[in-house]
Amino acid sequence: MSVLQDIYDSEVDIYIATFWDGGYEVKIGNFQGGWVAEGNVDRFGMVEAWFIEQMFKYYPHSSFVHQYRDELTYIKDGIHPRAIYMHVNQYLRFRDTGDLGFVTKSKIEDGKLYHLVGGAWHPDESFKILTHDETMAIKSVIKKADAPEDPGINN
DSSP states (O other), X not given: OOHHHHHHHTTXXXXXXXXXXXXXXXXXXXXXXXXXXXEEESSGGXXXXXXXXXXXXXXXXXXXXHHTHHHHHHHHTTOOTTHHHHTTTXXXXXXXXXXXEEEEEEEEETTEEEEEETTEEEEGGGEEEOOHHHHHHHHHHHHHHHOTTOTTTOO
16 A cells, blocks of 8 residues: 555645755645645655645545545554554564564554564564564575575575
8 A cells, every 4th residue: 555656546636845955845736726735744754644644634535535544543643654564474573582573463552553473462662673684584594494495595
Protein backbone atom coordinates (compact mmCIF):
# COMPACT_ATOMS: atom_id res chain seq x y z
CA MET A 1 0.00 0.00 0.00
CA SER A 2 1.39 3.40 -0.99
CA VAL A 3 -0.19 6.58 0.31
CA LEU A 4 0.90 8.60 -2.72
CA GLN A 5 -0.39 5.99 -5.18
CA ASP A 6 -3.67 5.71 -3.28
CA ILE A 7 -4.16 9.49 -3.43
CA TYR A 8 -3.45 9.38 -7.16
CA ASP A 9 -5.96 6.53 -7.55
CA SER A 10 -8.53 8.76 -5.80
CA GLU A 11 -7.98 11.29 -8.62
CA VAL A 12 -6.53 13.96 -6.34
CA ASP A 13 -3.45 15.91 -7.49
CA ILE A 14 -0.49 16.35 -5.15
CA TYR A 15 2.80 18.22 -5.32
CA ILE A 16 6.07 17.60 -3.43
CA ALA A 17 9.19 19.75 -3.73
CA THR A 18 12.44 19.56 -1.77
CA PHE A 19 14.74 22.29 -0.51
CA TRP A 20 18.17 21.31 0.73
CA ASP A 21 17.73 23.25 3.96
CA GLY A 22 13.97 23.80 4.04
CA GLY A 23 12.48 20.33 4.23
CA TYR A 24 9.66 19.39 1.90
CA GLU A 25 6.99 21.62 0.40
CA VAL A 26 3.73 19.64 0.10
CA LYS A 27 0.49 20.63 -1.60
CA ILE A 28 -2.85 19.16 -2.61
CA GLY A 29 -4.36 20.56 -5.80
CA ASN A 30 -2.64 21.74 -8.97
CA PHE A 31 -1.24 24.77 -10.77
CA GLN A 32 -4.35 25.22 -12.96
CA GLY A 33 -7.12 24.78 -10.40
CA GLY A 34 -5.29 26.08 -7.37
CA TRP A 35 -4.11 24.54 -4.14
CA VAL A 36 -6.54 23.12 -1.61
CA ALA A 37 -3.86 22.71 1.08
CA GLU A 38 -0.21 23.74 1.38
CA GLY A 39 2.41 22.98 3.99
CA ASN A 40 6.04 22.25 4.84
CA VAL A 41 7.40 19.25 6.71
CA ASP A 42 10.94 18.74 7.98
CA ARG A 43 11.45 15.05 7.15
CA PHE A 44 10.33 12.85 4.27
CA GLY A 45 8.83 10.39 6.75
CA MET A 46 6.29 13.09 7.66
CA VAL A 47 5.08 13.62 4.08
CA GLU A 48 2.64 10.69 4.06
CA ALA A 49 1.17 11.61 7.44
CA TRP A 50 0.63 15.21 6.24
CA PHE A 51 -1.17 14.03 3.09
CA ILE A 52 -3.35 11.59 5.06
CA GLU A 53 -4.43 14.33 7.46
CA GLN A 54 -5.19 16.79 4.62
CA MET A 55 -7.15 14.19 2.64
CA PHE A 56 -9.39 13.66 5.68
CA LYS A 57 -9.89 17.40 6.02
CA TYR A 58 -10.55 18.29 2.37
CA TYR A 59 -11.79 15.04 0.78
CA PRO A 60 -13.77 13.34 3.56
CA HIS A 61 -15.93 11.29 1.16
CA SER A 62 -13.11 9.99 -1.06
CA SER A 63 -12.22 6.32 -1.44
CA PHE A 64 -8.84 7.22 0.05
CA VAL A 65 -10.38 8.40 3.32
CA HIS A 66 -12.48 5.25 3.58
CA GLN A 67 -9.35 3.14 3.11
CA TYR A 68 -7.20 5.10 5.59
CA ARG A 69 -9.70 5.73 8.39
CA ASP A 70 -7.74 3.64 10.94
CA GLU A 71 -4.45 5.26 9.97
CA LEU A 72 -5.59 8.73 11.03
CA THR A 73 -6.41 7.30 14.46
CA TYR A 74 -2.86 5.92 14.68
CA ILE A 75 -1.36 9.30 13.73
CA LYS A 76 -3.37 10.99 16.49
CA ASP A 77 -2.04 8.34 18.93
CA GLY A 78 1.50 9.28 17.88
CA ILE A 79 2.13 6.08 15.90
CA HIS A 80 3.25 6.32 12.29
CA PRO A 81 0.65 4.52 10.12
CA ARG A 82 3.27 2.31 8.47
CA ALA A 83 4.49 1.00 11.84
CA ILE A 84 1.79 -1.65 11.83
CA TYR A 85 3.23 -3.20 8.65
CA MET A 86 6.95 -2.49 8.76
CA HIS A 87 8.10 -5.29 11.10
CA VAL A 88 5.84 -8.11 9.89
CA ASN A 89 7.89 -11.06 8.56
CA GLN A 90 11.04 -9.57 10.10
CA TYR A 91 13.31 -10.55 12.97
CA LEU A 92 13.61 -8.25 15.98
CA ARG A 93 15.79 -8.63 19.07
CA PHE A 94 14.19 -8.69 22.54
CA ARG A 95 15.75 -5.93 24.64
CA ASP A 96 15.73 -7.86 27.93
CA THR A 97 17.13 -11.24 26.77
CA GLY A 98 18.83 -10.47 23.46
CA ASP A 99 16.93 -13.35 21.85
CA LEU A 100 15.61 -13.08 18.31
CA GLY A 101 11.91 -13.09 17.58
CA PHE A 102 10.14 -13.41 14.23
CA VAL A 103 7.18 -11.02 13.91
CA THR A 104 4.16 -12.61 12.21
CA LYS A 105 1.62 -9.85 12.85
CA SER A 106 1.36 -6.36 14.36
CA LYS A 107 -1.58 -4.45 15.84
CA ILE A 108 -2.41 -1.25 17.62
CA GLU A 109 -4.38 -1.55 20.82
CA ASP A 110 -5.12 1.23 23.32
CA GLY A 111 -2.81 3.55 21.40
CA LYS A 112 0.19 1.20 21.61
CA LEU A 113 1.92 -0.91 18.96
CA TYR A 114 2.23 -4.68 19.59
CA HIS A 115 3.95 -7.48 17.65
CA LEU A 116 3.00 -11.17 17.59
CA VAL A 117 6.08 -13.33 18.20
CA GLY A 118 5.85 -17.05 18.95
CA GLY A 119 2.11 -16.90 19.64
CA ALA A 120 2.32 -14.06 22.18
CA TRP A 121 1.78 -10.30 21.77
CA HIS A 122 4.66 -8.07 22.92
CA PRO A 123 4.77 -4.24 23.09
CA ASP A 124 6.96 -2.54 20.49
CA GLU A 125 9.27 -1.10 23.15
CA SER A 126 10.29 -4.70 24.06
CA PHE A 127 12.34 -4.93 20.86
CA LYS A 128 15.45 -3.53 19.24
CA ILE A 129 15.69 -3.32 15.47
CA LEU A 130 18.54 -5.41 14.11
CA THR A 131 21.54 -3.78 12.50
CA HIS A 132 22.12 -4.30 8.78
CA ASP A 133 24.96 -6.77 9.53
CA GLU A 134 22.77 -8.81 11.91
CA THR A 135 19.99 -8.96 9.32
CA MET A 136 22.37 -10.10 6.57
CA ALA A 137 23.86 -12.80 8.85
CA ILE A 138 20.38 -14.15 9.65
CA LYS A 139 19.40 -14.18 5.97
CA SER A 140 22.59 -16.08 5.14
CA VAL A 141 21.87 -18.75 7.78
CA ILE A 142 18.26 -19.10 6.62
CA LYS A 143 19.30 -19.37 2.98
CA LYS A 144 21.76 -22.16 3.81
CA ALA A 145 19.15 -24.00 5.87
CA ASP A 146 16.56 -23.76 3.07
CA ALA A 147 18.86 -25.14 0.36
CA PRO A 148 21.77 -27.08 1.89
CA GLU A 149 22.35 -29.08 -1.28
CA ASP A 150 22.79 -26.01 -3.51
CA PRO A 151 26.56 -25.51 -3.91
CA GLY A 152 26.04 -21.94 -5.16
CA ILE A 153 24.45 -20.84 -1.90
CA ASN A 154 26.83 -22.60 0.48
CA ASN A 155 30.11 -21.34 -0.93
